[in-house]
Amino acid sequence: MKMPRLEYPRTSNEPRMHSLIRKSFAFLPTVGMRSAPEELLLELFREVFYETHYESGRNNPLDPEADPGDAGRLPYTKGEKAVLYALQGRRKKTRNSRVNRYYGPAYPALARNGWFGKNRERIVKEILFSGIVAQHLWHRGPDVKAKKEEQDRILRLLVEAFIGRRAVEVYGLQGSDILSAALADGAPTEMDRDLAWDKLLDATGYSDKVMRLDSDRFASRICDDLCALCELEGELPRMQWLSLLMTFLRFSLPVYALAQMRLTSMVLDLLVDAIDEGTMPDQERVERSISGRHEQLMRPTITPTREVFEQVEEYIRHRVELNVLLYAVDATCEQLLLGKSLCVKGGSADRLSLVQLSSLCRENSDAIRAVLDDTGDGLPLRNYLVREAEKHLAWKSPRKRGQGKNIDEFLRVMYRDDLGDESGGYLLRPVGRGAARGLRVFPGQMLLKTMTHLAAKKKFAGSARERGRFVLADVEAHFADYGIDFRDAVGARPRLIEDLTALGLLRGSPDAGSSVAISHPY
C-alpha cells in the first residue's frame, strides 16, 4: 500500500525548523553579516548597556559625524569624534554608503548613536552570552551553587572591563586612559551598571539550549579566555585592549557557531543509525562527542581549501534532512514530540533526550521508513531523506539560500580584508573567486598575538609546579582548544614559527619544534 506523501510546514527555502530542535541545544541561532569586528563591539555594548539593542527598525551604523537630530540623543563632541576616529576600522566596500568606514566605540557611551535594526540577528547575545557563557556556567545544571558564584564573578568582570577600569568616572582623571580623558567634555559617560548587570544576568541564564554535560571544554575555554581578556583591561591602554577584544570576538564567535553546527549532523547520524541499523547511542559517547564538537574543526593550510565552505554546506543539508526526518517521526508518532525540546540527557515531560529520541525512532523505524519510502524499494533511509530534502532550495544551494547564506556571511568576519586589515586579526584568507574560491586557514599576526597571550594566561594560571616554560606547544594547544590543530597540519608549524619570529616572540631555536620558548606578548 502506498503511504500518503509526507506533509510538513515549509519556509521558502527549507522545512520550518521542527519545534523539538528549535528550543534545543542543537539549534544554531540565526546569524548574519558582521562586516568588521567594530560591528561586534558596537553590538556588544548595545546589548549590555542599553535598554534596547536597537533604537529603530533599521540599521544605523556608527558615524562620528552623524547628527541624531531631534531623536533626543546627543551628537558627538570633538573629543568623542576623535576617540571614534581613533578606533576607525576598515573602509566599507559599498560606494554609495554615507559612512565609509566602520567605527568601534571605545566606551559604551559612544555606542549611543549606532545600532543594528530591531529584527536583525543578535549574535553577541545568542552566541556569546546565551551560548558560550551560559553553556560554561550551566552545563552541569542550573542549580550548581559554585556556578552561581562564578556567574557573579564573570558578570562583574565583564561589566568592569567593558566600562573600563581606567575610565575617568572610575579611576579619576589622573592616571586615566587618554581616550577616556578625551571624552570628558562630551556627554555623560557613566553607564547604568544595574541595567548592564540585569541584562547580562538574563542573557547568561540557564535555558533549554544549554547542553547538560559533565564537562564542556570548548565553552569553558572560550569563557575563560574572555575573562582573561577582561582581566587585562586597565593594564593595557584601552585602544590596544579593544583590538585584542575585537580580534577575540571575531575569532571565537564564528568558531563556536561552526562547532555547534556539527551537533545537527551528529543528531541526524544517530537517528538514521537507529532507524537503519537499530543501534542505540551510548550516552557516554554522545556526551564525549558533544564535548569534543570543536576538535579538528579546521586544519591550518598554506594552500587554500574549501573545508569551511563544505562544513556550512554539510550543516545546511543535514539540517534540512533532520527536519524532514523529525516531521516523518511526527507523522508516525503523533503527539510524542509535541511541545518538547531535545536535550542531551535526562528527559522529562517537556524534554526528550537523545537516547529517548533514538529509541523512539528505532521502535517506529518501519513506520518512519514507510512514510519516507514512497517507492518501497528498501534503500537506506539516507537516500529517501536526500530525495525529500533536495526539493528544498536550501539543500540544493546551501550557501546561497536561507540560513546557509547568513552563516556564510557571518563567517566572513574571520576573513582577511584587503582594505585596512593590516593588524591581522583574521583566521581565513580568501583566495580565488567564484567556484574556485578557497580559504587559507592561518592566523594573522593580531590573532596570533591574542592567542599567544591567552595561552600564556592559561599556562600561568596553573599551579607553579606544573607551569614550566611557555613554549610553542602551549600556543598550539590553545589553538587546538578552538579546533585549529597545528600539530597535524603539514608545513603549518614552520610557518607559525616564522610568524612568531617576525613578531619577535620566539625565544629559542626553531629546531626545538613544539618546545621552542615563546615570550608573552602582553
Place this chain on the structure above:
Amino acid sequence: MGVEAATIVPTETALSKSILDANSCVRRIFRWLGFHDYGQQRKGPTHKSVKRAYLVYAACYHPTRVSLYRPSSKEGAPRFWVHGLARYAQPGDPLALIPCDDDLYVVNMASVVIVRSVANMLSSLQGDANSTLSNYVTVDGYDEGREAPNSEEDPMKNPFLVRLLDLQQDGEGAISAPGNWIKGEPLLEVRTRLDEVIEDLANTGLQSGEPESPGRWHFFVGSPGNGKSAAVGKLCRLLVSDSYGCSIRDPEGRSLEDLAETDIPYYLDVYEPHNPFPSMRIVQDASVVRDPYGPRVDPAMDLLDTLEDVWRRGMSLIVCTNRGVIEKAHWDYHGDSEVNRKPWFRVLGQVCQGKPPRDDEESFTLEFDAIKAAFPGVQISFDHLDNLSLLVSSDVYDRLIQEATAACHWSVCSECPTNRLCPFRANRDWLADDDGRTNVLRILRRAEVLSGQVIVFREALALLSLLLSGCPADYPDNDPCRWVRTRAETEDVFGLASRRLYMVLFSSHVPFGMDRSEQIREYQTDAIQTIIEKLPDHLPTSLAPLRNVLSGEQPSTDVGVGRLLALDGVLAELDPSGDSLPSDFLESWEADIPNQEGEQARFFSEIEERCLSIWREVESAIEILPSHEASDLYWPMRRWTSSFTLYHGALVQGKSAWSHQLDEFIHLLEVTMLAIWERTSADKRALSELSDKLEMLMRLESEHTEQLAVELSDTVLLTGNWVVQNLDPQMSPSNGSESLTLSIQFGDGKDEESTLAASTFAWLSKSVEAGLDRRCFPPRLLSGIVDARVRSAAKGGYAFSGGDVELVISPAEDQRFRLKRIAGGDVLIEDA
C-alpha cells in the same frame, strides 16, 4: 742532498692509524739537530710536543704540524705523526725528514720531480747562509716540475679535483660520520678555535690525565653542517692515535675501524689502554633517535637517558646536538620534579642559556655522587656554534680557500694541454690572488648577512668544491679534467665560461649565462640560431661555440648549494644588475666589451679572451645585415654579452646589489659582537648613527610628524617626549639560532625585542640616503620592529602616563585630531 735527514718508509697500517715509529735514525737526527729529544720526554698525552712541519712539493710546501710523543702504553715507544701525511704519501714511499730551524720538512722521495726540485733549492741554499729552506720554496704559482700523479691511467688528471667533488652535497665527504673518521684526514682542514677545544678535551677528558682531576662534559651545540661531527671526528682520531692509544667502540662493541661508512651508532665509548671500563662517551648526533623503530621516538628523551646513564657511571661525555634537542629536553622536563631535581639536569639549563663563547668563564664543575665513578666530578663546558660565522669576524673560510688553492694541489695542471681553457684552474688563480679572493669573500659575506643565516661548513665546502671542480652532474665518469678537455676540444667556450666563478655565483641557475627570463632566453637562442643560419661565412671562429650553445648540452644548472645559488637564492638578490651601478663601472664593463688591460688583466683568462673575441666577431657580422634585422639580433646578443661582462666586472671589483649597505651592516654586526670596552670611538659612532637612522626610519613611517612617533594603527600615531624617553632602541647581536641579525630592544626594561635583519637595514639605509618615499619601503621588513615597539608602548602604559604624550589621529587626509595629555591628567583636544 747534502743535508742531514732521517728516512722512513710508512706502511699502510701506519698511514691509516696515523702512527709513525720514531726509529733510531729518526731519534738520532732529531736529537742531533736539536729538533726533539725523546730521551727527555715523559710518557703520556700531556707531555706531547707539537711543532710546525712542511710537506714539500715540487713547487711549494704545505704547512702542517708534527706531533712528537711517547704513549702511556707500549712502554712509551717514541712516536710521531705528521698531519696530512696520508694524503701526501702512499704506503711504501720513502720519506726524508729534514729538521731545520725547529721546523720539520718532509720530502716524498718517491717523486722524482720533488726530489729534483728540493735538490735545486738546497743547492741555492748553500750560497745563502741566512736563508732557511722555506725561503726557497715558492708558496704560490707553478714551476715546470709537477707532483707525481697518483693516477697512472691519466697523467693529466688532477686527483685533487676528484676528491674535491666529494665535498658537494651528495658527495662522500659531505657528511662526517663515525665510519669515516679514522679512515683518513679531511681533504681540507684549517685550524680553528675548536682544535684547541678538542685537544683540551683529549687531554682532560680521560682518566690518564692529572690524577683526581674532574672529567669533562662538553656540548657542541649547532645546526646541521656546521662542523660538530667533524670536530668530534678529529677528537676520535686524536684519541685512537698512539699518543693516547684509546680504542673506541659502539654500543655493540664494534671498534671504530670496523664501522661501515653508513653506520651511525647513537653513541661511542672511549676505552683507555689497560682499562676495561670506558672513560668517555661520545654522542655524535643527539638529534637522531637512539632506536628509530622503538615505541618512543624522542631525541630529547634519549638525551636525558644518556645524561642520567653517564652521570651514574661518572664518565666524561661529549655531545653534538642541535640547539632544539637541548631546549626540548630542558623545557619539556623543566616542571617535572622527578627529573628537574637531578643534578645533571642543571647542566641542560646552563647549556640552553649559554652564549657564544668569548672567554673561559663558560665552564663549571659538579661532583659525581656514584661510588664507582670514573672521575670524582665533572667540568661542564659547551660551544654554541650556530651563530659562528666562517666569514664575519672570522678568517676560517679565507684560510679554507687558501688551503684549497695551495699550489701543491694544482701543480699537476701546469702540463695539461688545456689548462688555459680550464675554468677551474682559472678560478683557482682568481682565488689564490689576494684581491680576487677578498672580493669573492666580500660577496659571500654579504650573501650570508642578507640571508640572516650563517653559511655552515658543509655549504662553504660544497661551494668551494663547486668553484674549483665544477658540478658532479656534468661528469658521468667523475672526471672534471676530462670534461674540460672534451669541452675545449669541441670548442664549447661558453660551456667552460659557465663554470667561471662569477657565473657560478650569479648565474649558475640558467644555461650558458643567458637571461633569467625564459622569454628573453628564447629571444637569445633564436638570435643565435638566426646568426648561425644567415652569417655562417662571417663567423670563422664563432660558429662552433655558438652551435654548442644550441646543442642542448649545457652544463648542469642544478649545481647544489640552493640556498645561495638557486634562482631565488641569496646571491640572486645580490645580482649586481639589480642595483644602480656607477656609470664608470657600466662604461667599463657593460656599455662596451671590456678591454683587458691594467690591474684587472690578471682576472682575464683565455676563456674570457675567447668569449670576447667571439662576441666581437658576432657583432661585426651582424652589422652586415640590414639595419632592421640587425637591431633584432643585436639587442638579445648584447644582453647575453653584458650578463657575462657585468658579472665578471662585479666580481673583479667586489660589487653587488646593496654592497655599500650590507658592508655597513657587517661592520655594525662586528662592532656589536665586541664587548663594550673593546669598541673604539669609531665603532660607538657607527652604532649611534644606526640609532639615528632607525629614528629617521620611524619618522619615515609617520608622515604627519617630524617627531619620533609610533604608529599605533593606520589612523593613530603616538608621539611626544614619552616616546623619545621610553622607546629608544638599543642594539646587540642577536642570539637567535643561526642568526646574523641585530637585536633591537625597546622599553624601560628592554623587554620587547625584535631583530633588525640585513635586508631591513639595507632598505633603511637606502631610504635615508636617497630620501625614498616611505611607500617604497616594503612594510613586511619593518613589521616585526614596529610591532615590538607598539607592544613596548602598550606595556609601558603610554595611555596612563601623565607625561608628555600625544595621540595624533588622522582619519582622513584633510582631518586630524591631536589629543595631548597635560598636567592633572586632562587632555587637550585640537583638530585641524
